[in-house]
Amino acid sequence: MKRISVPKRWLALAAVCAATLAALAVFAALAANRQPPAAPQPAAQTAAQPAVRQEAAGSGVPAAPVPDKGEFVPVAESRYLTLKANPATGHFIVTDKRSGDVWKSYPEEAGSRDGQNQGKWLSNLESPVMISYVEFNVRRDLAKESNLKEGKGLVTGFAATGQGFQVRYEFPELGFVIPVEVRLGEDYVETKILKDGLKDARIFTEEERKTKKDNEARLVSVRLYPFLGAHTSEQTDGYLLLPDGPGAIVDFKRDRAGTNHYYNERVYGADWAYSANAKFSIRRSVRAPVFGIKAGEKSLLAVIHEGAEYANVVAAPSGTFSPYNWATAEQQYRFMDYQYTNTKKTEGYVTFTKELTATDRSVRYYLIAGGDDGYVRMAARFRQYLIDEVGMKRLPAGDDKLALQLHVLGADAERGFLWDSYLPLTTTAQAQEIVQELNAVGVERMSVTYLGWQRKGYSSYGGSFPLPGKLGGNEGMRQFADFVHAKGYRLYLDGSNYAFNNTGGDGFRRNRDGLRDNGASVISYRRRGTDKTLVSPRFASKVIEKDLDKMRALHVDGLVFGQGIGSLLNTDYNDKYAATREEAVQIQQRMFGMTKDALGHVQVEDGNIYTWKYVDHIHGLPVDGSGDLFVDRQVPFLQIALHGLVTYSSEYGNDSDDYETAFLKGIEYGAVPSFVVTYAKSQQLLETRSLGQFFSTYYKDWLQEMAAQYQRYDEALGDVQQQWITGHRALADGVFETAYGNGKRIVVNYNERPYAGDGWTVQPRDFVVVK
Structure with a gap:
């Protein structure tokens, strides 16, 4: 399956341009795309915990600056950690009993010189909570930033809970209440913004309405303990770990050139429901909601545990806003949107969504002691998280042979003067011939995926059955599957086509069954000469469920999802199929689950973390990042975490800008080789609607190279897959x-x-x- 991608050199150039533009509007950019949090109620204080003062609601004390150590009291202890909290601010200190390492919910004081922290950023650094909000009656298109200190916030409730504490933050002038819970796990501290008790509207009395204007302030986003683990570059050596590509390292630097670079990316990528007049990020999508900080010999791995689908990862190196290197999760509760004001959709205005997306939001911070290999230890802890919390399992012991990932392009529409025609590129009989020839030159194991198998070819979406006779028909595919099984291999069909429709097949009606944005417009787009409409996920799920019996009759082993299923995540405002972003995760998981139950196996291309527990293989796992100027190097964080749990490959070996480097990167990162081929010669792809992106697919041109590369991969990695x-x-x-x-x-x-x-x-x- 081909990943929709942009050449790396274009990404790098675009990143340079984006960084330059960011310098002109960095604070506005930070203010945009923020969303609101939830409010905690004071828990009953347990008798085993030390007494702490608890203020009544409405009579809170102003939040103090960064607290002194003497103001902290013990509130909880787990197997490896101890927790102390400051009742006046809600700040806390966690100590690792195994190593003595200490992590604070506020910036380390050491290394920060007088005069470095000034103005608003001084109060940001001192505050346990940063917020952004919109005033709908003033500027509905502008999110303002504030924090507990600058916003005259109060701590109006604090109580120990046995496992930690609860604290309530209030912003009386805005009417916001943000309830928070902090608790210890065995080796982590979890910070949570609670849904229950969250308030984001001020209630005016009749008397106040006579003298005060209601600006209709509403929360947009919250950063809870945003500077947990923040360190200056003068204080210690270390780095930030960002979820860009396989993993990006931003070193602590004392004299970093350029001070306007920061990272702010939506987990699981943009939501197309808010895409009108929007510019999508050029960075790679965040597939796993993780980030990390290494400071000296200690490391901290953060995993957004609840509410990841509504979160951003935000980070900045020292010198960009403050002398600190920091990374945090920004919880989104409202979203910037463009509302049209005429039926032709030529005019409109920017605003934020009225509804509050209220769910519990939590981040787990895992404390990791160790040496210089910080990201390796972080990845190992994330691997354990994938086993314990996501449900992934270690690969079973097997023989010491890799399976070449062979993707075969079946057919596509051939462009014509008046109308298109069907152009077969690899029939099922020809695909069998390719597999036989690969066997003959030394490829002992394969996993075969058939692309462009659907009735009208690769660029046609909807109404896949019956398979076209020119490709071999249903019987030809069944015979090919039986042939593959006799070899001991598996045959998969490309399932990414179910995310779109441009034929009206499967009973699809665009205005009834298409994915709709917040303005009720059906989302369609044109790419590589092909128009296609995004299908409502609930509709796609019904079609897949209906087609699974037909696929079982073909004897295929599974589907490979990608593009719109497993790698895109959108809210659906279609009244008939409405789904929140959180519900869309569950719908996609249902597609993966029922496919695995019906056919036995399922794979994904460049998929999000919520798909990983279902799949046998991940295609297109990135080995390169986005090319940001302030990223110092890429590391195989995701590969380290996933190796032994699932096999993975990166880009096709015959579709790379730098074939030799891609091969070496695959060896270094523990991948398996992957190729996409046709029986037809490569120049025929130029005649098709959308396959011109594959520039060298003729299998005879690559036969010997595929075998040689497979054997070298197998020599290096065959006995370490588990x-x-x-x-x-x-x-x-x-x-x-x-x-x-x-x-x-x-x-x-x-x-x-x-x-x-x-x-x-x-x-x-x-x-x-x-x-």
Whole structure:
């Protein structure tokens, strides 16, 4: 399945332009896209906890600046951690009993010189809560920023709970109440904005209405304890870990050039329901809601545990707003939207959604002691999170052979002067011939995915059955599946086509069954010569359920979802199929679950974390980031976390800008090889509606190379597919080592000169296996 992507060089150029523009409007950008939180009620204080003062609602004390150590009292203890809290502010300190490491909910004081923190950012740094809000009766298109100190906020409730504490923050002038709960787990501290008790509207008395104007202030977003773990570059060495691509490292630097770069990305990507007149980010989508901070020898892994679908990850290096390096989760409760004011949709205005999206929002901060391999330890802890909380399982023990990911392009529409015609590129009989020839040249294992199998070809969506006779028909696919099974392989069909419709097949009616945005417009777009309409997820789910019996009759082993299912997440304002973003997650999971139940297997392309527990393989797992100027290097954080739980591949080996580097990156990152091929010669793809993006697919041109690459991958990685990645480091500039649980090490050399190790040498642009 082809990932919709932009050439890397274009991404890098776009990132440079975006960074320049960001410098002109950085504060406005931070203010935009914010959403509101939830409010906690004071819990009953347990007898085992020390007595603390609890103010009555409405008589709170002004939030203090960064508290002194003497103001903290013990409130909870777990197996590995202790928690102290300050009742006057709600700030806290967590200590790791195993290592003695201390993490604070506010910035480390050391390393911050007088005069560095000024104005609004001084009060930001001192506040346990930052908010943004919109005043609908003043500027409905502008989100304002504030914090507990600047907004004259109060702590109006505090109580120990046994596992931690609850605290209530109030903004009397705005009418906001934000209830918060902090609790200890075995090796983490969880901060939560509670849905119950959240208020975001001021209630005016009759007397107040006579003298005061109601600006109709409403919450847009909340950052809770935004500077938890923040450190200056002067204080310590370390870095920020961001969820960009496989994982991005931003080093703590004392003299970082450029001070206007920051990271602010929506988890699971943009919501197309609010896409009117909007500009989408050019960065890679956040597939896993994680970020991290390494400071000296200690590390902190943050996982957005509840409400990730409504969260942003925000981070900035030192020198961008303050002397601190920091990263946080921003919880969104309202969303910027464009409302049209005429039926032609040529005029309108920017505003924020009226409804409050109220759900519990929590972030778990895992305390990790260790050495220099901070991101490796973070990834190992995230792997355990995937097992314990997401439901993933370790790969079963098997033989020591990789399965080449072979994708076959079936057919597409051929462009004509008056109308299009059907152009077969690989029939089912020809696909069988390709598999046989690959066997003959040494490819012992394969997993085959058939693209463009649907009735009208790759660029046609909807009404997939029956399969076209020119491709082999239903019987041809069934025979191909039986042939593949006789070899011991699996056959998958591309399921990404179910996310769209442009044929009216399956009873689809655009105005009835299409995904609608907040302005009730059906969402369609044109890409690579093809118009397509996004299908309401509930409608897509019904169609898939209906088609599963037909697929079972073809003897195929599963579907490969991608693009709109598993990698896009949208709110649906279609009254017939309405779904929140949270409900859309559940609908997509249902599609994955019922496909696995019916056919036995399911895969995903570049999918979000909520799909991972269902899949046998992840296609298109990124090995490169977005090309941001302030990112210092990419690391295989996701690959380290996933290896041993699920197999994965990156881009097609024959569809890469730099084939040799892509091969070496796959070896370094523990991937499996992947190719997309046709029986027809590559130039025929230029005649199709949408396959011109694949520039070299003729299988005979790649037959020997596929076999050679497969054998080299198998030599390096065949016996470690079930193993954890236990280490990853740079041995020198351009030389990287990956270590596995069975003691195997693989060293990759990207340089043009050899690199000598202890008893071994890796040649230029090559790798060596060290056992």
